[in-house]
Amino acid sequence: MAEHNFDVVILGGGSGGYAAALRSAQLGLSVALIERDKLGGTCLHRGCIPTKALLHSAEVADVTRDAAAYGINATLQGVDMPAVNKYRDGIVDRLFKGLTGLVGSKAITVVSGEGRMTGQKSITVNGDVYTGKNLVLATGSYSKTLPGLEIAGRVITSEQALQLDFVPSKVIILGGGVIGVEFASIWKSFGTDVTIIEGLPTLVPNEDASVSKAMERAYRKRGINFKTGVRFQGVQQSATGVVVTLENGEQFDAELLLVAVGRGPNTAGFGYEENGINIDRGYVITNDRLQTSVPGVFAAGDIVPGLQLAHRGFQQGIFIAEEIAGLKPATIDELGIPKVTYSEPEIASVGLTEAKAAEIHGQDNISVYEYNLGGNGKSQILGTAGFVKLIRKNNGPIIGIHMIGSRVGEQIGEAQLIVNWEAFPEEVASLVHAHPTMNEALGEAHLALAGKPLHAHA
Numbered sequence: 001m002a003e004h005n006f007d008v009v010i011l012g013g014g015s016g017g018y019a020a021a022l023r024s025a026q027l028g029l030s031v032a033l034i035e036r037d038k039l040g041g042t043c044l045h046r047g048c049i050p051t052k053a054l055l056h057s058a059e060v061a062d063v064t065r066d067a068a069a070y071g072i073n074a075t076l077q078g079v080d081m082p083a084v085n086k087y088r089d090g091i092v093d094r095l096f097k098g099l100t101g102l103v104g105s106k107a108i109t110v111v112s113g114e115g116r117m118t119g120q121k122s123i124t125v126n127g128d129v130y131t132g133k134n135l136v137l138a139t140g141s142y143s144k145t146l147p148g149l150e151i152a153g154r155v156i157t158s159e160q161a162l163q164l165d166f167v168p169s170k171v172i173i174l175g176g177g178v179i180g181v182e183f184a185s186i187w188k189s190f191g192t193d194v195t196i197i198e199g200l201p202t203l204v205p206n207e208d209a210s211v212s213k214a215m216e217r218a219y220r221k222r223g224i225n226f227k228t229g230v231r232f233q234g235v236q237q238s239a240t241g242v243v244v245t246l247e248n249g250e251q252f253d254a255e256l257l258l259v260a261v262g263r264g265p266n267t268a269g270f271g272y273e274e275n276g277i278n279i280d281r282g283y284v285i286t287n288d289r290l291q292t293s294v295p296g297v298f299a300a301g302d303i304v305p306g307l308q309l310a311h312r313g314f315q316q317g318i319f320i321a322e323e324i325a326g327l328k329p330a331t332i333d334e335l336g337i338p339k340v341t342y343s344e345p346e347i348a349s350v351g352l353t354e355a356k357a358a359e360i361h362g363q364d365n366i367s368v369y370e371y372n373l374g375g376n377g378k379s380q381i382l383g384t385a386g387f388v389k390l391i392r393k394n395n396g397p398i399i400g401i402h403m404i405g406s407r408v409g410e411q412i413g414e415a416q417l418i419v420n421w422e423a424f425p426e427e428v429a430s431l432v433h434a435h436p437t438m439n440e441a442l443g444e445a446h447l448a449l450a451g452k453p454l455h456a457h458a
């Protein structure tokens with residue numbers, strides 16, 4: 001048994017963990033980064049990157065199918081799933097090589113193997129003890145299921161869905177949140193008959209109500225079936241398919257059932273509680289400086305309650321490194337974290353929904369403006385529908401931006417600056433947005449809210 005001492009010992013090499021490692025090394029701290037699988041974690045290998053690559057292939061399929069509408073003679077002859085997967089894996093492999101090279105170029109000791117907390121400042125891996133002046137817990141999350149719903153055979157999660165080397169003919173998706181609607185979008189574009197089952201009253205229930213409604217309209221138009229406000233009761237599998245029964249007695253058959261009911265924190269069995277870490281329903285509880293109940297032990301990423309997003313993990317990792325180095329970084333405002341759903345159409349949002357803004361500030365103290373993409377030249381060229389919705393505090397800054405339409409995810413950069421810098425509509429209205437871009441829609445919405453609409457009615 002060997003003992004190794006570092007300034008920072010990090011458990012988990014995903015978005016949260018490797019960001020903490022890179023920033024710690026930049027700040028001159030000695031770092032051990034412990035990973036049992038591959039650096040990059042869920043996001044790079046089983047999440048953000050592979051799904052977005054599939055969504056791009058899906059977009060190519062849609063464009064080809066609709067080519068005649070743009071005067072181009074082309075026929076979609078089929079989807080070669082092994083070739084799609086090869087394209088996707090090429091991207092993941094290149095990014096993985098890049099990340100491994102980046103981490104390798106810094107003074108970071110990467111330790112391969114499963115780690116377990118064996119003291120308030122120690123992690124043991126394969127019998128070796130890694131002791132840090134500080135620890136960072138970043139062990140990520142797993143795909144949840146429902147009680148009694150076993151993941152096996154034709155009942156799969158996003159992990160197995162990403163391994164499929166064929167396009168299923170018919171799929172039921174349990175869960176109309178981000179992962180559910182993204183897979184629905186991919187499969188529909190590839191020609192699958194898709195039905196989403198969502199227990200809450202709308203698809204994408206965490207978004208502004210008008211976005212959820214527009215998403216349902218868009219999915220209806222695309223021929224994606226969905227049932228909302230109904231609960232799943234059970235599933236039966238046979239050699240050829242699944243039959244899903246809802247609590248209201250309705251039954252649906254399909255080739256596969258994708259379970260996309262959220263992600264749970266991956267914290268069991270790693271010695272956290274035994275070493276004094278306060279855990280609630282599996283999540284590691286931290287203060288706003290991301291410190292756990294044990295001084296000098298921090299947590300980042302999906303194990304910390306809140307939005308389970310890679311860029312939140314990156315920011316938390318950077319924050320923790322700077323906190324350890326004594327730089328006293330500003331705390332991360334969860335409300336300022338941008339969210340994008342990469343389906344067709346895309347959804348992008350930051351800040352308060354209208355309902356939440358009204359609850360906090362009072363409906364009379366906020367103003368709302370919705371700019372329809374029907375008036376935006378580039379959106380017409382691309383053939384997309386949707387809107388940009390702004391919420392401002394009266395005589396105050398923009399406190400929420402919600403967008404839906406093809407490619408609106410690319411607008412989130414400006415949207416998050418506006419909300420996080422607490423810009424007034426009048427200030428944004430004086431900034432020039434290039435024509436013709438979809439980004440102009442954001443400019444037009446601010447012009448309108450500032451009382452001087454250009455390509456919009458007052």
Ligand SMILES: Cc1cc2nc3c(=O)[nH]c(=O)nc-3n(C[C@H](O)[C@H](O)[C@H](O)COP(=O)(O)OP(=O)(O)OC[C@H]3O[C@@H](n4cnc5c(N)ncnc54)[C@H](O)[C@@H]3O)c2cc1C
Nearest residue numbers: 012014015016036041042043047115140301302308309310
């Ligand atoms: C299908 C899907 C699509 C997604 N798409 C997006 C998206 O488009 N944008 C976005 O922002 N987010 C997306 N996410 C979410 C994103 O992947 C996560 O928020 C992010 O990966 C969380 O980072 P993390 O560091 O907390 O955990 P992870 O990335 O899960 O990393 C944790 C790491 O810790 C390792 N580990 C765990 N326990 C141990 C142990 N005891 N010892 C050693 N190593 C251990 C694991 O092997 C893993 O590599 C998606 C997720 C999924 C599943």
